[in-house]
C-alpha cells in the first residue's frame with residue numbers, strides 16, 4: 305500500500321530528526337540529561353503522532369482497534385446462536401470479567417468448548433473475535449490454528465510444541481490482547497500443549513511480557529457424544545433442556561478431555577487447572593434448526609413462508625440414531641440450503 309510506505313518514510317525521517325537533534329546536543333556539549341529528555345520527548349511525541357495518524361487508519365494494539373464490545377457480542381449471540389443457554393450464561397460473564405480494566409486477573413482467560421459438529425463452537429469463537437476486534441477474525445491479533453491442517457502428524461510433535469510456544473510468546477509480546485483459537489483440538493497429537501502450560505499459568509509471568517490479557521479458546525468434538533448422552537439422561541429424568549446447568553457437565557467434560565484421544569489427553573494444562581471454563585455445546589433439536597433457518601432467511605432479508613422453512617429443515621436435518629432427537633450436523637449445512645431456496649424463490 306503506497307500510504308503505508310509513505311508513512312514508513314515519515315517515521316524514518318522523524319527518527320532521523322531525533323538522532324540529528326541529539327547529535328547537535330552532543331556537539332554542543334550539552335549535558336547527557338538533556339539528551340535523555342530530548343530522546344524521551346521524541347519517543348513520546350512519536351507515540352502520540354502514531355496514535356493520531358497511522359492508528360486511526362490501520363490496526364494497532366490499542367482501544368480503537370480492540371474495543372472489546374460486549375454489547376455487540378451479546379446482540380449477535382442472541383440473534384444467531386440457538387439452543388446454547390449455557391454459552392449465554394457463562395461465556396459472556398467470563399469475557400466481561402476478564403476485559404474489565406481493573407480486573408485483578410493474574411493469568412490469561414482460557415476456555416475449552418466441547419460439542420458435536422454444528423453446535424456452534426467455531427461460530428461463537430468467531431463472534432468473540434468480531435466483538436473484541438474492529439477487524440474481527442481477520443485481525444492480526446487473532447491467531448487461529450486448525451488441528452488437521454496445522455498439527456496433523458504425531459511424529460512432528462516437538463516441532464509443533466516449539467511452534468506454539470514461540471508464536472504465543474511472539475504474538476503476546478507484539479500485543480498482549482491477543483486471541484488464540486485452537487480448532488479441532490481432538491485431531492491434534494497428545495502433548496502438543498504441554499509447553500503452553502507454563503506460559504499460561506500465572507506462576508510464570510515471563511520476562512516483562514504481560515500474558516494476563518490474552519485469551520485462549522480450545523474447540524473440540526471430544527465428549528460431544530457424552531454431552532448428548534448426559535443431556536438425554538437429564539431430560540428423561542424430567543429436567544428441561546434450558547434448566548440444565550454447567551455444573552451438570554463440567555466435571556464430565558474435564559474427565560473426557562483428559563482421557564479421550566486428542567491434544568488435551570493427559571495434558572498438564574488440565575492437571576495444572578489452567579483451563580478456566582469447560583463449556584458444553586448441546587446437540588441441537590428440531591426447534592433450534594427451525595430457528596437457525598429463520599435467522600438465515602432473515603440475513604437475506606426474506607420473510608419465509610412456513611413451507612419454505614419446512615423444506616429446508618426436512619432436507620437439511622438427519623437425526624441421531626440413538627435418540628432420534630438430536631440433529632447430527634446441527635446448523636452447519638443450513639446456510640447453503642437456505643441459499644438454494646432463496647435462489648429458487650428469486651428465479652423468474
Ligand SMILES: *[C@@H]1O[C@H](CO)[C@@H](O)[C@H](O)[C@H]1NC(C)=O
Nearest residue numbers: 371373374375376377379380
Ligand atoms: C458496540 O456495539 C453496539 C452494537 O453493535 C453498537 O451500537 C455500539 O456503537 C458499539 N460501541 C462501540 C463503543 O463501538
